[in-house]
Amino acid sequence: xxxxxxxxxxxxxxxxxxxxxxxxxxxxxxxxxxxxxxxxxxxxxxxxxxxxxxxxxxxxxxxxxxxxxxxxxxxxxxxxxxxxxxxxxxxxxxxxxxxxxxxxxxxxxxxxxxxxxxxxxxxxxxxxxxxxxxxxxxxxxxxxxxxxxxxxxxxxxxxxxxxxxxxxxxxxxxxxxxxxxxxxxxxxxxxxxxxxxxxxxxxxxxxxxxxxxxxxxxxxxxxxxxxxxxxxxxxxxxxxxxxxxxxxxxxxxxxxxxxxxxxxxxxxxxxxxxxxxxxxxxxxxxxxxxxxxxxxxxxxxxxxxxx
Numbered sequence: 001x002x003x004x005x006x007x008x009x010x011x012x013x014x015x016x017x018x019x020x021x022x023x024x025x026x027x028x029x030x031x032x033x034x035x036x037x038x039x040x041x042x043x044x045x046x047x048x049x050x051x052x053x054x055x056x057x058x059x060x061x062x063x064x065x066x067x068x069x070x071x072x073x074x075x076x077x078x079x080x081x082x083x084x085x086x087x088x089x090x091x092x093x094x095x096x097x098x099x100x101x102x103x104x105x106x107x108x109x110x111x112x113x114x115x116x117x118x119x120x121x122x123x124x125x126x127x128x129x130x131x132x133x134x135x136x137x138x139x140x141x142x143x144x145x146x147x148x149x150x151x152x153x154x155x156x157x158x159x160x161x162x163x164x165x166x167x168x169x170x171x172x173x174x175x176x177x178x179x180x181x182x183x184x185x186x187x188x189x190x191x192x193x194x195x196x197x198x199x200x201x202x203x204x205x206x207x208x209x210x211x212x213x214x215x216x217x218x219x220x221x222x223x224x225x226x227x228x229x230x231x232x233x234x235x236x237x238x239x240x241x242x243x244x245x246x247x248x249x250x251x252x253x254x255x256x257x258x259x260x261x262x263x264x265x266x267x268x269x270x271x272x273x274x275x276x277x278x279x280x281x282x283x284x285x286x287x288x289x290x291x292x293x294x295x296x297x298x299x300x301x302x303x304x305x306x307x
Contacts, residue, residue, distance in 0.1 A: 189207050
């Protein structure tokens with residue numbers, strides 16, 4: 001059963017591309033007050049949140065929300081957005097947060113989570129080996145040749161940093177879809193593998209990044225490893241292009257008609273801000289431009305409230 005589902009997922013992933021870089025619905029915005037062969041050391045430093053109950057609250061100003069609303073009104077596709085305070089989980093801005101969307105390469109976040117959970121439990125080692133097979137290849141977005149032998153850590157690095165489908169599908173075979181689903185369900189993250197492809201919501205991806213930055217998905221050490229790996233993402237044409245120096249960690253997704261970016265940016269006073277922008281039913285370049293503009297508008301509209 002799992003093998004059949006994996007084959008269907010592989011077919012659904014055709015076009016799920018994050019190429020390593022060489023260098024009209026009306027939406028209502030609701031403001032709410034190249035392959036890397038050697039993985040970095042597992043104890044790489046990563047930003048850690050400061051959980052301070054006395055830290056100032058952050059909002060997205062109504063004016064910024066209005067600007068986002070106006071920008072979305074002219075977009076020919078569909079959009080789902082969540083911005084949230086990473087320290088508290090408070091939602092700052094939301095657009096169609098619970099609408100099911102094709103996850104594209106955001107499914108790799110679930111693979112990363114399950115692998116780190118297994119590392120913690122001692123049922124998986126980073127230095128274990130897996131072999132990439134023909135069944136792991138997709139028409140686009142697979143950068144590791146059939147027959148390649150990778151450590152689990154190397155496969156995770158390829159899956160996250162260059163968004164390699166072949167490495168990710170090899171990891172899914174090793175980890176098992178039922179176990180990945182069980183972990184996601186336990187954490188309340190609505191991301192599922194289906195015969196049509198992986199499905200999720202902007203709210204679910206925001207939950208993932210919020211729990212990650214708060215250290216509540218896995219241990220603090222595992223959270224730091226995950227943040228460090230996500231900070232090495234090489235697809236930098238969305239959030240990093242719009243907010244140079246502000247992006248802490250993120251993951252992109254491309255599926256032809258679906259183009260995403262999601263992650264954590266450094267807000268006022270260093271507050272980690274979870275930002276998720278998912279788009280579909282538009283051209284890729286149009287979507288990339290929208291993601292950049294929304295990132296700038298939301299980030300520019302962040303404000304610290306008076307105590």
